[in-house]
Amino acid sequence: MLVPSIAEDFRQRFGAEPLLVRAPGRINLIGEHTDYNDGLVLPAAIDREMVFAVALNEVGRIRLRSFDLNESFEVSPEAVRRTEQADWANYLLGVVAQLQRRGVAVPGFDCVFGGNIPIGAGLSSSAAVECGLIYALDQLLGTGIDRLELALMAQKAEHEFALVQCGLMDQFASLFGRAGQVVELDCRSHAYRYFPFDAENCRVVLCNTGVKHSLASSEYNVRRQECEQGVALLRHHYPGIGSLRDVTPEQVNVHRDELGPLLHRRCLYVTEENARVTAAGQALQAGDLAEVGRLMYASHAGLRDQYEVSCRELDVLVEASRGVPGVYGARMMGGGFGGCTINLVAAEHAAAFVAHATAAYREQLNRELETYQARIADGVGVVAAQ
Ligand code: GLA
Secondary structure (H helix, E strand, O other), X not given: OHHHHHHHHHHHHHOOOOEEEEEEEEEEOOOOOOHHHOOEEXXXXXXEEEEEEEEEOOOOOEEEEEOOOOEEEEEOHHHOOOOOOOHHHHHHHHHHHHHHHOOOOOOOEEEEEEEOOOOOOOOOHHHHHHHHHHHHHHHHHOOOOOHHHHHHHHHHHHHHXXXXXXXXXXXXXXXXXXXXXXXXXXXXXXXEEEEEOOOOOEEEEEEEEEEEOOHHHHHHHHHHHHHHHHHHXXXXXXXXXXXXXXXXXXXXXXXXXXXXXXXXXXXXXXXXXXXXXXXXXXXXXXXXXXXXXXXXXHHHHHHHHOOOOOOHHHHHHHXXXXXXXXXEEEEEOOOXXXXXXXXXXXXXXXXXXXXXXXHHHHHHHOOXXXXXXXXEOOOOEEOOOO
């Protein structure tokens, strides 16, 4: 229903036939807070998406409309800058600014977008918005910019217009997702490879805490700085290192005293998490979901105790998943301080697991739990009008 509604809204408002693009949100099996440390991540695009209707116009204006918020924003291409008037518009304007910076002459265009990615749930609705528009404009203008470059530009848009110093994972997953597969990205070399995901037997259940603590974006940027401080100290001993990607957990432990307890915890987490991503890829290939699950629980423990980006709601949900029949593993997902947990659950046990988690959340925190079963889907692409 999403695509026809957005297309119809566009036609009625602008009286033209738009290009239609879908841009998915993402999950991440494992590899959290590793992307901006040049590390490894293992995300996938999902069947929650933003849909864009976009066409160039003759009026020399950029006319944007959020279907879900029923709000509009208009600006001329020459005057694109960050705005205080409409938060949502910044994700779109940021992308236009990146194209302009590359020397692409962006003419007036019309855009209606809307979707079903829950906002603030850690499913990267913002990356989907950035990637959907940059892809649509790329198609309409025939810029010939490749997908990786589009992902990097979308990431830049997030830095400069949403003011979050994010890594590349979300934008990459939205643009490079493949149905039925997860993708391992090396955030340093940008090399990537796909691993099969056995959707027949295993479900990805997302449990949405329904909270997003206000710390999320400020602490995110603080974590980045802490990692950089750790690297600066370690570089005295290992002059060749460029990032935590070049450091082993053993090396971090050797310099524990010099790092101090806080930086030691942060650096140890990142170096151990990179190793877990590699191990999870191997386990997936071997069809060993029990091992993937074990690594997910270990990842959560690290995010909670070492990296300190979890919160009570997330911890309650992860603990509630333990020992439930059919559950392979669970952990918090995304930046932290709220959003979703990701749970790998044997298909035949998924419904019972959802009932169990819902009851536990109500009992322990007196909150209602929203859950989604995510299907792993293709990345950004053009869709038919239907
Ligand atoms: C957010 C950022 C990503 C990544 C995750 C944590 O989703 O946008 O780049 O850093 O947090 O893994």
